[in-house]
Amino acid sequence: MSSSNIKMSSFLQTRTNSSVSSVRNRVAIPVGIQRSATEGTLHRSTMVPKNSVQRPSAVVERQSAMCRPTGMVRTRTDFEFYLNRVYRGHQERRQMKKENEMAVVIQRRYRRHISTSEKPAEKTEEDKKKALEERRGKRKDRDRAWKDKKKVEVKKVAEVQISDQVQHELHCFQDEIVELKWNADQQLEKNFMLDTEPARIVFISSKIGKPELLADAVLDKPNVITIAYDFEKDTFEDLIDRMRSKLNEYKKGCRAQSVCLYCQGGPGFLYVVKRKVLTAVKLKKPSEKDQRQFWTSVGDMMSKVNPDNTIVHVMGSNILGSENGQQLFDDISTLMKPNKVTFKSPLELSEEAKAMIDIYFNHEKYKDWKLQRYTKVDNSLINTFKENTD
Incomplete structure (x- = not known):
C-alpha cells in the first residue's frame, strides 16, 4: 500500500471517530439526571427537589430537549398549545370562583352590618296593613303542588253590535x-x-167599614165570586192563591172577565194590604217586587175572549183625583201585557159607577151598606127595626 493510501485511511478513521463523538455530545441529558463516569449508571441530581411540581410546559420542554440534538431550532406542537390553553383556563376559572365567593361573603357581612347598626323604625297602622296585604297577595300567587299551575285563559268575545x-x-x-x-x-x-158565563171577582178588604155587609150585598150568582180578605194578615201571595182556587172551583182553567177591588186608597195611591202603599214611583222600585208579581198574576188570570170588556174596577178610593193616579193605572196595564186589561175607578155618583155597581152588587143592599158603613149600631138591631116597620 502506498503512502498516500495510508494517509487517506487514517484521515477517514479520525473523521469517523470525531463525528461519532460529536453525535454523542449532542444528545442532551435530562435535568436532574447525570451519568456516572465510572459505573455507567444514571442517578438523580440533588439540585432538583424530589417532590417539586413543575409546569406542564416545562416538562414538555425537557422531554423535547431530550429528543432533539443540540443546535437544532425547537418548534411547538399543537398538543403543547392545547395543554397551555387548558392550564390557563383552569387557573382563570379557579381565580374567578374565589373572587365570586369573596364577593358573596362581603355582601352578606355588609347587609348584616347595616341591619344591626340601624335602629328599627316604628311601623304605623297603614304600613302594617300594606305589609299584610302584600303577604296575602304573595300567598295567593305562590305555587301549590296540589293545584294545577296552568291558568286557563278566557278569551273575551267581542260584543256584537246590532244596528x-x-x-x-x-x-x-x-x-x-x-x-x-x-x-x-x-x-x-x-x-x-x-x-158559560164569564167569572167576576170581588175583593173586599177588612179595612173598609162593615165589610160583612158589603159581602152580603154581592149578587147571588154563580159567576160572581166574593173574596173577603184580612187587611192586617193577608199578603199578595194569599190573594193570588185564593183567586186561582175560586176560579178553579167555578170551572177548572176558567179566567175572570172583570175584577172589582174594594179597598182603601186616595188620589194617586192604592192601599191593598198593610205596609204596602202602591204609587207610580214605588211600582218601579226593586223592593216592591211582590206588588209587581201580584198585578202580573192577576193579568194572567184575566180573560182574553172579549178584551174590550176585560176590566179591573177599583172602588172605595178616589185614585183618579190626581194625575199620578192615571199614571199608576197606565203602569199597571203595561205590567200586565201581553194581556189587555183596562183600569177604571169612576165616582160613585156617576152613571158609569151605577152601571158598575149593578154588575157586582144588589142595588138595595148596597144602599143599606152605604148608610150603615160608618155607624156603630149593631146590624141585628137595624134588621129587626126594618122588619117591624115593614
Whole structure:
C-alpha cells in the first residue's frame, strides 16, 4: 500500500471517530439526571427537589430537549398549545370562583352590618296593613303542588253590535210572535168557555167599614165570586192563591172577565194590604217586587175572549183625583201585557159607577151598606127595626 493510501485511511478513521463523538455530545441529558463516569449508571441530581411540581410546559420542554440534538431550532406542537390553553383556563376559572365567593361573603357581612347598626323604625297602622296585604297577595300567587299551575285563559268575545234597524226588526218580529200566541190562547178560551158565563171577582178588604155587609150585598150568582180578605194578615201571595182556587172551583182553567177591588186608597195611591202603599214611583222600585208579581198574576188570570170588556174596577178610593193616579193605572196595564186589561175607578155618583155597581152588587143592599158603613149600631138591631116597620 502506498503512502498516500495510508494517509487517506487514517484521515477517514479520525473523521469517523470525531463525528461519532460529536453525535454523542449532542444528545442532551435530562435535568436532574447525570451519568456516572465510572459505573455507567444514571442517578438523580440533588439540585432538583424530589417532590417539586413543575409546569406542564416545562416538562414538555425537557422531554423535547431530550429528543432533539443540540443546535437544532425547537418548534411547538399543537398538543403543547392545547395543554397551555387548558392550564390557563383552569387557573382563570379557579381565580374567578374565589373572587365570586369573596364577593358573596362581603355582601352578606355588609347587609348584616347595616341591619344591626340601624335602629328599627316604628311601623304605623297603614304600613302594617300594606305589609299584610302584600303577604296575602304573595300567598295567593305562590305555587301549590296540589293545584294545577296552568291558568286557563278566557278569551273575551267581542260584543256584537246590532244596528238600530235590525233591533227594530227583531222587536217587531217578537211582537208578532206574542200576538200570535195571544190569539191562539183567545181561540182556545172561546172554545173552552162556550155556553158559560164569564167569572167576576170581588175583593173586599177588612179595612173598609162593615165589610160583612158589603159581602152580603154581592149578587147571588154563580159567576160572581166574593173574596173577603184580612187587611192586617193577608199578603199578595194569599190573594193570588185564593183567586186561582175560586176560579178553579167555578170551572177548572176558567179566567175572570172583570175584577172589582174594594179597598182603601186616595188620589194617586192604592192601599191593598198593610205596609204596602202602591204609587207610580214605588211600582218601579226593586223592593216592591211582590206588588209587581201580584198585578202580573192577576193579568194572567184575566180573560182574553172579549178584551174590550176585560176590566179591573177599583172602588172605595178616589185614585183618579190626581194625575199620578192615571199614571199608576197606565203602569199597571203595561205590567200586565201581553194581556189587555183596562183600569177604571169612576165616582160613585156617576152613571158609569151605577152601571158598575149593578154588575157586582144588589142595588138595595148596597144602599143599606152605604148608610150603615160608618155607624156603630149593631146590624141585628137595624134588621129587626126594618122588619117591624115593614
